[in-house]
Amino acid sequence: MxxxxxxxxxxxxxxxxxxxxxxxxxxxxxxxxxxxxxxxxxxxxxxxxxxxxxxxxxxxxxxxxxxxxxxxxxxxxxxxxxxxxxxxxxxxxxxxxxxxxxxxxxxxxxxxxxxxxxxMPLSLQTYKDNINSLADFGPDDKIAYPAPGSIQHILLSMAAERQLGSPTALDDIGVAMAHPDAAAALMNQKDISGHFTSPPYNFQELSQAGIHTVVDGTEAFGTExxxxxxxxxxxxxxxxxxxxxxxxxxxxxxxxxxxxxxxxxxxxxxxxxxxxxxxxxxxxxxxxxxxxxxxxxxxxxxxxxxxxxxxxxxxxxxxxxxxxxxxxxxxxxxxxxxxxxxxxxxxx
Incomplete structure (x- = not known):
């Protein structure tokens, strides 16, 4: 556009x-x-x-x-x-x-x-094969984004409302991490199960075998x-x-x-x-x-x-x-x- x-x-x-x-x-x-x-x-x-x-x-x-x-x-x-x-x-x-x-x-x-x-395309990635929707995240999983109230957190809340019926359904498993640190953690499969991020970090994550997108920002918001x-x-x-x-x-x-x-x-x-x-x-x-x-x-x-x-x-x-x-x-x-x-x- x-x-x-x-x-x-x-x-x-x-x-x-x-x-x-x-x-x-x-x-x-x-x-x-x-x-x-x-x-x-x-x-x-x-x-x-x-x-x-x-x-x-x-x-x-x-x-x-x-x-x-x-x-x-x-x-x-x-x-x-x-x-x-x-x-x-x-x-x-x-x-x-x-x-x-x-x-x-x-x-x-x-x-x-x-x-x-x-x-820009924002998206939530994971390396876990068994996670293909927000409903697949469990209490022991952690989803990283820059901070509570960040655009990534709010988009995740929008998606949670659509898929899980509550915008705060995943707040308890959210963790605040700067994008570079979270991208490194996700690609090394350490500390977190998912990372809601922005370019270039989601592009870098998706270039690694085994990492896939769970939900993207446009899907969560409903349009651009x-x-x-x-x-x-x-x-x-x-x-x-x-x-x-x-x-x-x-x-x-x-x-x-x-x-x-x-x-x-x-x-x-x-x-x-x-x-x-x-x-x-x-x-x-x-x-x-x-x-x-x-x-x-x-x-x-x-x-x-x-x-x-x-x-x-x-x-x-x-x-x-x-x-x-x-x-x-x-x-x-x-x-x-x-x-x-x-x-x-x-x-x-």
Whole structure:
């Protein structure tokens, strides 16, 4: 699915950013050059879902849109850790799954979605021949995911509700592990029986004989959904719109670069994942991989999580949890919902 509506994002940003849309191009460029040096603190986790951040960093795309910008990187193991970093005032923007973002929003963290990042195949793998459905996991089995409330955990809960009748049916056998550690444990058949993970870890697991998928994310959610979103603090958006715009436009250009130039992107990304370029290219072009900046599933995750007891409140509209450039990209069709509006919800 190719719905990377970059032009809509750019137009919305240009309309709402610090420089006036009526200013002469030369004046706008001079203003950007004269902008004070700003530090942007960015948090990320592990996996191919964060590839656009790596591309933006390597090609200096954030600095392209705000000369003099200083970017500080923080790598954390879960969305929960990112929530804590935001609460502590240590992060301005972060890339994370929709569920941990919603948990933070529910708790009052002043942030909203600034951009979608990617649609990717997520899946639960096991090496046990006798496990072919969620009902086959027993009390002595362990299923690893990054943390309670992670997108992998919530997708597992969705699948458990469909297959077992309760979203919390497998919570007692869930264990929190960073993806690299869990992938190594699964492939070595140690400590865990299953791993709900994302690219490249599920691709690596499935390349090993005897490992198979029990359930995938699309099956659990019911349709395509955004794996990761970029979130930004209200403070950054209100007080430093230049840095906010530079970040969002840098992500948009990096996403387009991956989609349009996968071979070149693979060469840039391979060292970050400890892979050769051929394998990285294979993973970037794996069926279902799409670096798309318009998020899907925002309302579907929130509705499920409230019903399952993971959050207390849900947004009435997307604008409560997303900044204006995202709301503009999704759109609002009069009379009936447009396609992107409909894709914010789970199918009934």
């Amino acid at each position: 190719k719905r990377s509506i970059i032009f809509f994002v750019l137009i919305a940003l240009l309309l709402s950013a610090c420089s006036s849309s009526t200013a002469a191009p030369a004046a706008a460029e001079a203003a950007a050059i004269d902008a004070p040096v700003t530090t942007l603190r960015v948090a990320q986790q592990f996996g191919l879902g964060y590839a656009a951040l790596t591309i933006a960093d390597e090609l200096n795309l954030f600095e392209k849109y705000l000369p003099g910008l200083q970017v500080e990187w923080l790598q954390l193991g879960s969305g929960g850790a990112i929530n804590e970093a935001f609460i502590a005032g240590e992060v301005d923007v972060a890339v994370m799954g929709i569920p941990p973002f919603l948990i933070g929003w529910d708790k009052g963290i002043p942030w909203r979605v600034a951009s979608g990042m990617c649609v 959904f955004t794996f990761l979103v970029a979130v930004a603090s209200e403070e950054l958006y209100e007080n430093n719109p230049q840095a906010y715009s530079a970040f969002v436009m840098g992500i948009a250009e990096a996403s387009d670069y991956i989609n349009q130039h996968p071979q070149e992107a693979a060469a840039i990304l391979a060292p970050s994942f400890g892979l050769d370029e051929e394998t990285t290219l294979k993973y970037l072009t794996w069926p279902g991989m799409n670096y798309v900046t318009t998020p899907l599933g925002l309302m579907g995750f929130s509705d499920f999580m409230q019903n399952a007891g993971y959050i207390e409140k849900v947004p009435e509209t997307v604008s409560e949890i997303a900044f204006p450039n995202v709301v503009a990209a999704i759109g609002q069709q009069s009379g009936t919902s447009g396609e992107l509006e409909t894709l914010q919800f789970r199918p009934e």
